[in-house]
């Protein structure tokens with residue numbers, strides 16, 4: 007009720023916003039405000055610059071007890087709704103970054119509010135179990151209802167974890183165990199192996215490797231960091247492994263104008279993958295698995311064709327390496343399919359697929375042959391959190407009930423079409439507009455301009471995220487509609503028109 011009242015009070019705010027804050031309102035889009043989600047606000051409302059005085063004061067406080075220089079501003083999550091993030095100074099912003107791509111159905115979705123208020127769920131929210139040893143009675147049922155109901159084709163097994171890095175880290179371990187078991191001929195480990203693993207030596211600790219791609223981001227734990235190559239700041243000062251790193255295609259845009267060049271670029275990268283597998287086998291650092299993001303996200307929203315990924319999958323199979331698809335950022339529906347790799351049309355599924363972010367819990371799916379052969383080999387205290395399984399079960403219900411995958415495709419088209427239009431009008435400021443679903447991005451001419459875009463947009467009521475060295479990435483919620491896209495495009499069109 008309160009949210010409906012809120013919606014009514016805020017009716018026509020987009021038009022008011024245009025009049026008040028967007029002089030001349032140089033529209034690229036004629037779409038009027040449309041209120042179809044009663045928990046959403048109608049438009050941005052800015053009271054101070056961001057960060058405002060209250061945020062700045064809190065930043066000072068936090069910085070006294072930890073390095074808080076990454077904080078953009080402090081938020082009021084009780085007031086945030088739908089696609090709108092409200093900060094502690096009362097500024098309400100259209101959020102196209104959505105907690106680094108991790109908010110599936112908007113802030114304070116009524117279905118989730120209801121879920122946490124139900125008395126039968128209280129126990130799940132307040133008693134966090136050690137799931138590997140003391141799971142609750144509804145654990146298998148909840149997994150089936152939630153995560154397994156969206157399991158990628160061919161992957162029947164599931165392990166839950168608490169974050170993306172921890173999911174990939176354990177997926178790597180699963181792959182190494184699988185590979186060793188295969189090499190050993192599925193027999194028990196020898197005494198020598200058991201002894202040497204205790205002192206980090208061969209043969210107990212084999213010199214296996216995971217092949218990754220330049221520009222990839224798979225997390226910040228030590229194993230994951232060895233496969234992360236997006237920015238030096240993540241890696242500096244941390245010891246790492248000598249694991250193979252292949253080039254990731256650098257596609258030229260518009261794609262239809264550079265078909266041949268892009269095919270050659272992808273072929274070059276695939277050839278390098280095979281060469282590295284052979285080279286590392288000779289070096290006795292056998293490649294047990296290949297890890298890849300369907301779209302390199304933190305590294306700059308780098309895309310490759312479906313054909314590239316099908317061929318990469320073939321190479322993994324040919325050389326006996328596991329194929330791990332990291333869907334931590336691309337998963338959960340934002341590309342218009344539940345998992346981005348479903349766009350590829352693989353005839354043989356991935357072996358392992360990790361997820362987190364929009365899925366509310368981390369974890370990974372895998373084929374049955376990747377099951378560890380003993381308990382505690384893949385283990386930690388919590389192994390995820392059943393309260394998150396309750397939430398993701400409801401999120402999946404909402405996605406299905408509201409057909410949000412179709413919405414993503416539709417709204418993504420509105421967003422990308424608008425970006426391409428802006429690119430045609432401001433080619434010196436915008437290039438390489440690209441995307442799948444709402445997972446869109448474009449490049450600014452350089453990092454300074456990109457950062458200015460983000461700051462200007464924020465002060466006009468839009469939260470954007472950057473990635474790579476000069477890209478802006480769009481990571482809205484799944485309840486981002488066409489009218490949100492038009493609202494953003496109008497605001498950004500004005501920023502470009504006045505850009506200095």
Ligand SMILES: Cc1ncc(COP(=O)(O)O)c(C=O)c1O
Pocket residue numbers: 169170171172174223224225226299303304332333334335336362363
């Ligand atoms: C593709 C990908 N993998 C892994 C991670 C790491 O996830 P987390 O930050 O939850 O550890 C991220 C985080 O952004 C990611 O984008």
